[in-house]
Amino acid sequence: MLKEERHKIIIKEINLHNKVLSADLSEHLQVSEDTIRRDLNELAEQGLILKVHGGAMSKTFHYPFNGQNTVYALEAKQVIADKVISLFKKGMMILMEGGTTIMEIAKNIPADLQATFLTVSPQVALELAEHENIEVITVGGRLAKNANIHTGASVINELGSLKPDLCIIGTNGISINDGLTDSDWEVVQVIKAMMRAAANVAVVTIAEKFNSVQKIKIADIKEVDYLVTELPPDSPVFAAYRDAEKPVLL
Amino acid sequence: MLKEERHKIIIKEINLHNKVLSADLSEHLQVSEDTIRRDLNELAEQGLILKVHGGAMSKTFHYPFNGQNTVYALEAKQVIADKVISLFKKGMMILMEGGTTIMEIAKNIPADLQATFLTVSPQVALELAEHENIEVITVGGRLAKNANIHTGASVINELGSLKPDLCIIGTNGISINDGLTDSDWEVVQVIKAMMRAAANVAVVTIAEKFNSVQKIKIADIKEVDYLVTELPPDSPVFAAYRDAEKPVLL
DNA sequence: TAAAAGTATGCAAATACATGCAAAAGTTAC
DNA sequence: GTAACTTTTGCATGTATTTGCATACTTTTA
Numbered sequence: 194m195l196k197e198e199r200h201k202i203i204i205k206e207i208n209l210h211n212k213v214l215s216a217d218l219s220e221h222l223q224v225s226e227d228t229i230r231r232d233l234n235e236l237a238e239q240g241l242i243l244k245v246h247g248g249a250m251s252k253t254f255h256y257p258f259n260g261q262n263t264v265y266a267l268e269a270k271q272v273i274a275d276k277v278i279s280l281f282k283k284g285m286m287i288l289m290e291g292g293t294t295i296m297e298i299a300k301n302i303p304a305d306l307q308a309t310f311l312t313v314s315p316q317v318a319l320e321l322a323e324h325e326n327i328e329v330i331t332v333g334g335r336l337a338k339n340a341n342i343h344t345g346a347s348v349i350n351e352l353g354s355l356k357p358d359l360c361i362i363g364t365n366g367i368s369i370n371d372g373l374t375d376s377d378w379e380v381v382q383v384i385k386a387m388m389r390a391a392a393n394v395a396v397v398t399i400a401e402k403f404n405s406v407q408k409i410k411i412a413d414i415k416e417v418d419y420l421v422t423e424l425p426p427d428s429p430v431f432a433a434y435r436d437a438e439k440p441v442l443l
Numbered sequence: 444m445l446k447e448e449r450h451k452i453i454i455k456e457i458n459l460h461n462k463v464l465s466a467d468l469s470e471h472l473q474v475s476e477d478t479i480r481r482d483l484n485e486l487a488e489q490g491l492i493l494k495v496h497g498g499a500m501s502k503t504f505h506y507p508f509n510g511q512n513t514v515y516a517l518e519a520k521q522v523i524a525d526k527v528i529s530l531f532k533k534g535m536m537i538l539m540e541g542g543t544t545i546m547e548i549a550k551n552i553p554a555d556l557q558a559t560f561l562t563v564s565p566q567v568a569l570e571l572a573e574h575e576n577i578e579v580i581t582v583g584g585r586l587a588k589n590a591n592i593h594t595g596a597s598v599i600n601e602l603g604s605l606k607p608d609l610c611i612i613g614t615n616g617i618s619i620n621d622g623l624t625d626s627d628w629e630v631v632q633v634i635k636a637m638m639r640a641a642a643n644v645a646v647v648t649i650a651e652k653f654n655s656v657q658k659i660k661i662a663d664i665k666e667v668d669y670l671v672t673e674l675p676p677d678s679p680v681f682a683a684y685r686d687a688e689k690p691v692l693l
Numbered sequence: 694t695a696a697a698a699g700t701a702t703g704c705a706a707a708t709a710c711a712t713g714c715a716a717a718a719g720t721t722a723c
Numbered sequence: 724g725t726a727a728c729t730t731t732t733g734c735a736t737g738t739a740t741t742t743g744c745a746t747a748c749t750t751t752t753a
Contacts, residue, residue, distance in 0.1 A: 211543075343581055682722070
């Protein structure tokens, strides 16, 4: 049996079943597991498969969202992500909303962080699933199409029985006087429930959104524990926030 | 024996068996292996064959695997999608599993169908969300990273309180004797719960998976209401299935 | 946290390869 | 026909690849 022949069979097997076990292949192809492992290494180097402990899996199945859609204010969001991640500690249970900033955070979580992440966003869930050491739990429910997060009574219900250490939310509007605001009633209900559930609340937002107000109120500024933007905490933009006890500026 | 004569025979042999071994050719053509190697080198230089260690292989046989982003057996899956969609009626509540075939179905749902879709897969949920007229509900839970579907007790629980009209599942193994099989225990539990919940069960699979068996049993064939493949129902592949009352072949 | 399963590494045997060379076979020119 | 030439072939040599095993190490699981 030629090596390339084995490779072909392995690829086919992975395409059929999305994954293969080294032990199964070894028996099926009548070669030692060492040889199979070498085969899998080669195929992985060629980028054809994704090698995992015990075998290999389909790459397409695992990395569905390679589509590079440019994110607005990406650099700012990466700065924000770095700051937020400094709040993450081992063993924490962290609840995340959706949105591009939160996605950026999810992408940049350190590989060695051990924590449990809850989210109401399928996109965030899939991004989080890329990290080996974290457990991902989706709070399911009716999927609101404009925001791509789960909403509805079942979500509120479910959130009521969770006690995360930290809750990360994006926001559409934020201002001293009107607090956090948004324009989607269903989304607002979910965010309220998330804030109620969590021990600490971090709001992430690009500075551009400061002092903008939307139609529906979510909460007062003083209910936010951490406020994270791309600007340094001593930026003049935050002059009005500095006297308040909360939120802590990052 | 002329060189060109050998070349023709080698090409013929490769077309017939997709591969040749230098040792076999040497014996068959009564020349030294060195000569065979030189032959193979020449044919490879002309781009007619793919030379590999130990012999040569058909080029067409090897090439299809450079596009790693193309879903395996995409055409077949689109045919399957069309057939399954014929089962969808207005107002139905339809429960979907995950996997590439199911994704293909989700993509091809007619724009005007009004229905409610439940799914345990974040990917499928996001795909379904692209459709205006359907309601999407995610059954949330712990996200199993290898399969990218929600698993665990909460999912089983939630499924227990749902009564979908139709349930669409992919499968890794399917055979007359061993029924539906898979290799992931958590996934199997979820699929079992899905089948229990639904009034009707449709299994979608490319014909290639027929008569393959995985380690863990999900259900007997007779528990499946519709069996959907890319082949016509009267294909000889289904000879053994034809006498059974269920499943209905599509 | 200990056992089990899976992995990486070095090594040796077997096999396959490229290369140079000379003999054999085929070709051309006279 | 045969000398001069080119091409092809087999062999010897040294090199490279492949493979299974032994070993030590890491990850996973219970």
